[in-house]
Amino acid sequence: MSRLRVDWRAATSLVGTVIKYLSVPLLVPLIVALRYGEGIAEFLVTIAVVVAIGTALERLDPDPDLGAREGFLMVALTWLLVPVVSTLPYLIAGNGIPFVLAPYEPASTLGNPVNALFETMSGFTTTGATVVGEISFERHSHAILMWRQLTQWLGGMGIVVLAVAILPELSVGGAQLMDAEAPGPGIEKLTPRIAETARALWIAYAGFTVLLFVLLYGLHWAGILLDVPLAPNMGLYNAIAHPFTTLPTGGFSPEARSIEAFSAAVQWVIIPFMVVAGTNFALLWRAMTDEPGALFEDGEFRFYLGIMAALTALVAGLLVTGAGTEAVTEAVGPLAGQGEAALRHATFQVVSIVTTTGYASMDFNAWSGAAQYLLLFAMFVGGSAGSTGGAIKIVRWLVILKSIRRELFTTVHPEAVRPVRLGGRALDERALRGIYAFTLLYIAIFLVATVVVLVDATRVFDNLSAFDAMSAVAATLGNVGPGFGVVGPMNSYLDFPATSKLFMVFLMWIGRLEIFPVLVLLTKAYWSS
Amino acid sequence: MSRLRVDWRAATSLVGTVIKYLSVPLLVPLIVALRYGEGIAEFLVTIAVVVAIGTALERLDPDPDLGAREGFLMVALTWLLVPVVSTLPYLIAGNGIPFVLAPYEPASTLGNPVNALFETMSGFTTTGATVVGEISFERHSHAILMWRQLTQWLGGMGIVVLAVAILPELSVGGAQLMDAEAPGPGIEKLTPRIAETARALWIAYAGFTVLLFVLLYGLHWAGILLDVPLAPNMGLYNAIAHPFTTLPTGGFSPEARSIEAFSAAVQWVIIPFMVVAGTNFALLWRAMTDEPGALFEDGEFRFYLGIMAALTALVAGLLVTGAGTEAVTEAVGPLAGQGEAALRHATFQVVSIVTTTGYASMDFNAWSGAAQYLLLFAMFVGGSAGSTGGAIKIVRWLVILKSIRRELFTTVHPEAVRPVRLGGRALDERALRGIYAFTLLYIAIFLVATVVVLVDATRVFDNLSAFDAMSAVAATLGNVGPGFGVVGPMNSYLDFPATSKLFMVFLMWIGRLEIFPVLVLLTKAYWSS
Ligand SMILES: [K+]
Ligand SMILES: [K+]
Known part of the structure; x- marks a missing residue:
């Protein structure tokens, strides 16, 4: 019937399955809403809609059979359509349903479809850039904010599978590095292996999530029992919400001031979990199950720790000597001469940005140019391959440095x-070529995208500085989240024009999928012959 | 005698020859000094010293025979030692000679050895970054400033030979692109060909220099004869000085306000010569001698013009709509709605930065973030291979884009x-790998060097912005010259600490030599086996 070589029905059918199963995690905010006595209509309607759409799409091909080409399409469509349908709770909460339901959250900025899509794309790509503006329970229900957290946790689950099981099969962008022994012509042959790998990694992913919850909530109760303010505001809700956005290197927080809202103890606890989130989950699994030494024998892992240690040392040095801050922030106070605080904020912020989590332990907009630049630099490093971290990824830099030495x-x-x-x-050599091409394409897209944002945003901002715009692009393309200036960690992307926001939705999307799976869809070669 | 495989005596001997012959161009400022009745001792002493040092070095090996390895050493040493000995006129003018001569220019900043070396390295690498501070004939003689101009013209001559005849033989950093037919194992075999090629290109280089002189000085006299202010201040001195710094894409000017000091007519005349200076001289030679069509059939040349046209259109659009400037400068006035002026400054500035000339037709520090970013972007584009332009170079970007399409x-x-x-x-594929490696190494050095400058400069500057520091590094590593903020086109690098200046001397040096010839000298493999 179709002259296309690509079986788009098979790909779309599988996307339908994914959408249908969104109904299961949608039960989480539903339960939260019931617990807090909040509206549940937005979730009930969304569950109905995803089941209906999912089932309809599945009908396109009841027995889908995927090759590599369909793999690209399925991946790209999944990360596009899932965020699209996931806007429904935001849209309904913000606008109600005509003639049926008054809006629960009339002041929400997420009633606007562009904002809603920005927020869900930022969620499922684990970016953490936000357009909520004022984050508070006055404006948003606990359930809606939990849904926001949950989009990141679900996105992280998807990324683990994508990075460890799917991209390597598509031989995309150097992802094949992780498993060069088993390149296959198509996905379908490897389904059992994918399922098995995915299950193992999900166990690790979920296990660390639960462990962080236990530690955070334990700290909260330990503080209460000992009558020490260890984690006074890390109640049940926060203790669930933050693991949901830490393990996927997501960075959304129901607290307006991110992790600055919590005690030093909480900040120190979160740091190692960000490190874990930026580590190759397959490697972690191996280290935990049969080879404890595998972790530190791994060149990528050592390089990852080394870069973070070096950047932390530099930032901590700047902060503790007072050369790192332009202004003393009210919430944190002075850092010069404050050893623990300087080291903590330096470590937290460097780890948060290198792993592309995007949490903030303080407003780094107050940092000096030198300290800010180190964070911008960190935005290009990225997590390990096979982790939930984004950006260029540490293993590519390692390979590039080695190949320059060879050169x-x-x-x-x-x-x-x-x-x-x-x-x-x-x-x-072909894998090497793929790494070179990806890295340069990433940088080229960053450079050109900054032009687009700067030129487009001049319509709204009096004068958006080039550095702030660069940070906004690096933070969305690299799935980091916050940047500097107007897009700083305590601010939001709300004020950008809708065109810029849609463009950044595009950047988050292609950045998360390692660019190539999306870009090949735009080539003639993909659709013909 | 030596166990080294590298014949450093042969390499050093040839550097000696180059240094000896510096005595010939030193006659130019000597003549200028005589013409203006200025001191000549600094030039006489320097001539004596370069002849002495040059002859002494030549004695190391009276009949030098160079292989590829000695080629690297010779190139690196030439661009290091020539700037070192060329500081002498500055040092003597600034400090005099103890017990013999009082300083001619006691207020000169170039009496400081670090500043002097910065200025000569900036000259011979055709960078055009300056530490003179206040540029005026009150502080400096016509002769000293002419020597400053001349270092760039000589540096440009060297670069033409380096790019067209030497680097390709060393198979370095993709330079072999220009002439893949004749790769050779060593330099010595190709000396006749080098000499022949070099002679042809020097004729072109000198020819365009003279042509620009004729046009500028002609414009000056036409204005006088017609009683129209076409180029009132383009007298003989300026009409000689500016061609000396245009053709090498140098950018030094004896005018404190660079090309803003001249009329619109002069600015329009200089633009096409900057375009020529950024074009492959071998291609120009071929187009002028036997194949007029060769120019526009060349993919690199078309890409070069295309990028400049696109950037110019964007900048001109921003300037003419008023979105391109934060402030109206006193010297230029408003640009919004001023079609010719907006187009002229956009064209001039884009061409000046893409070709890495570094002239300024206005203080682009007053431009908006968007317009400034476009110039920072342009700093990474660079001139054509085989031109006097620096930075990454257009042909590499072209190859990278093509290879991404292939990927x-x-x-x-x-x-x-x-x-x-x-x-x-x-x-x-090996040449392609070289291009990838060079480009990524260039970017990596840029990223890390910015850290160094920012951290080091915090000792002097209260708060150097990350963007300004990035521009300073891009401008020195890419041999562009001016950047933004403290290193803007009407400012200077004077206020940086000496350590930062020496580091930038290093950046100009490695940037000009396309990094690899210097970096290989630091490997064990180069010196042993
Ligand atoms: K993130
Ligand atoms: K220059």
Whole structure:
């Protein structure tokens, strides 16, 4: 019937299955709403809609059979359509249903469809950039904010599968690095293996989520029992909400001032979990199940820790000597000479940005140019391959540095043939080429996207500084979340024009999917022959 | 005698020859000094010193025979030692000679050795970043400023030879792109060809210099004869000085306010010469001698013009609508609604930065964030391979874009083998790898160097903004010259601490030599085996 080589029905059918199963996690905010006596209509309607749409899409191909090409389409569509249908709770809460239901949250900025899509895309891509504006329970129900947290946790689950099981099969953007032994022509043959890998990693993902909950809530109760303010405001809701956005390196928080709202103890507890979230989950699984030494034998993991340690040392040095801050913030007070506080905020912020979590332990807009630049730099580093972290990713930088060393060697010895080695094995030149291409494409998109945002946003902002715009693009494309200036950690993306917001939705989308799966859809070669 | 495989004596001997011949161009400022009745001791002493040092170095190896390894050393040493000895006129003018000569220019900032080296390195690398501070004939003689101009013109001559004849033989950093037909194992075999090529290109280089002089000085006299202010201040001195810094994409000017000091007519005349200076001289030569059509058939040249046209259109649009300026400058007045002025400043500034000339037709520090960002973006584009322009260079971007397209294709068709083509022929995968490695190394050095400058400069500046520091690094590493803020086109690098200045000397040096020839000297492989 169709002359296309791509079986779009099969791909869309599988997206339908994913959408249908959204009805299960939608029960979480529903329960929260019941618990707090809040409106539940938005969730009931959404559950009905996702089941209906999902089932309808599944009918397109009752027995879908995916090849590599369909894989690209399915991945791209999933991360587009899931955020689209997930706007429904926001839209209904903000606008009600004509003739049926008055809006629960008339002051919500998420009643606007562009804002709602920005927020769900930011959620499912685990970016954490927000357009909520004023975050408070006066404006939003506990249930709606829990849904916002949950989009990130679900997005993180998707990313773990994507990164560890799907992208490697599509041989995209260097993701094949992680498992060069089993490249396959299509996805369908490997379904059992995917399912098995995914299950293992989800156990790890969910396990760390629960562990963080236990620690945070335990800290809260320990403080109460000992009568010490260890974590006074880390009640049940917050203790559930934050693990939901830590493990996916998401960064949404129901607190307007992010992690600044919590005690030093809470901040120290969250740091190692961000580190875990930015680590290759397959590696973590291996280290936990049979090879405890695997972690520190891994070159990528060592490089990851090393970069964070170096950046932390620099930032902490700046902060503690007083060269790191332009202004003393009211909430945190002075950092100069304050060893623990300087080290804590430096560590927290560097780890938060390198792992692309995007939490803030203080308003780093008050930091000096040098300290801010170190964070911008960190935005391009990114988490490990196979983690929920975004951006360019540490393993690519490692391979690039190794290949530059090789290039220096072959400049002197033009006759030498010397493969780049990673984890003891020689890297295929084609994989290397893919890493180079991805990294440069990422940088090129960053450079050009900043032009687009700056030119478009001049219609709204009197003068958006180039640095702030660069940070906004780096933070959305890299799925980091907050940037500097107007998009600082205590501010929001709300004031950007709708065109800029839609453009950033696009950036979050392609950034999360490692660009190529989306970009190939725009080529003629993909659709024909 | 030596166990080293590198014949450092041969390399140093050739550097000695270059230094010895510096005595010839030193006659130019000497003549200027005589013409203006200024001191000549600094030039006489320098001539004596370069002849002495040059002759001494030549003695190391009376019959030098260079291989590829010695080529790297010779290139790196030349661009280091020539600037070092060329500081002498500045040092003597600023400090005099103890017990012999009182300083001619006691207020000169160039009496400081670090400043002097910064200025000569900026000259010979055709960067145009300055630490003179207050540029005026009250502080500096016509002769000293002419020497400053001349360092750029000489540096440009060196770069033409380096880019067209030497780097390709060393197979460095993608420079081999320009002439893949004749890769050779060493330099010595190709000396006749180098000499021949160099002679042709120097004729072109000198020819365009003279042509620009004729046009500028002609404009001056036409204005006088017609009694119209066409170029009132483009007297003989300025009409000689500016061609000396245009053709090498240098950007030094004896006018404190750069090209803002001149009429619109002069600005329009200079623009096409900056375009020429950023064009592959070998291509220009071919177009002028036997194939007039070669220019526009060349993919790199078309891409070069296309990028400049696109950036100009964007900047002009911003300026003419008023979205491009934060403040109206006194010297230029408002640009909103001023079609010709907006187009002229947009064209001038974009061409000046893309070609890495660094002239300013106005203080673009007054531009908006969007317009400034477009210039920062332009700093990474760079001139054509085989031109005097610096930075990453247009041909690399072209190849990278083509290879990303290829990568998209092979993502869909993993079985396909598809070379990247440039100018009708397939590019060797190894050359492609070199281009990738160079570009990413350039970006990595830029990112890390900005950290160094920001951290180091906090000792002097209250708060150096990250954007200004990024521009300073991009402008020195890319041999552009001016940046933004404290290093804006009407300001200078004077206020940076000496350590930052020396670091920038290093950046100008490695940037000009396309990084690899310097970096290989730091590898063990270069010196041993
Ligand atoms: K994030
Ligand atoms: K320059």
